[in-house]
Amino acid sequence: MRRCIEVQIGNEKTLDCFNQQFRREVDRINPSLNVPPIGPNSTDLQKGLVNVPAVQQQYGPNYGRSVVPYRPTITYGAPRVR
Numbered sequence: 905m906r907r908c909i910e911v912q913i914g915n916e917k918t919l920d921c922f923n924q925q926f927r928r929e930v931d932r933i934n935p936s937l938n939v940p941p942i943g944p945n946s947t948d949l950q951k952g953l954v955n956v957p958a959v960q961q962q963y964g965p966n967y968g969r970s971v972v973p974y975r976p977t978i979t980y981g982a983p984r985v986r
Contacts (some may be wrong), residue, residue: 908921946957960967964974 908924909918911918937970942951962973963970966972966974
């Protein structure tokens with residue numbers, strides 16, 4: 905049997921009884937599963953591993969040669985004449 909404690913300090917009242925009742929109700933309806941946040945079926949990104957195809961895409965021709973990702977040179981078009 906669980907006991908409920910209510911404390912009143914001045915005009916403030918604790919909601920310990922309500923919190924315990926709600927917690928029991930939530931645990932009854934939706935019990936929490938004891939599952940690790942990262943398991944064997946987690947993706948590489950969730951595990952903090954490198955996704956090699958994504959790195960190859962990001963670094964482009966610099967992959968394997970430079971620690972700086974590939975940035976194509978910016979080309980500007982000819983200005984319009986009015």
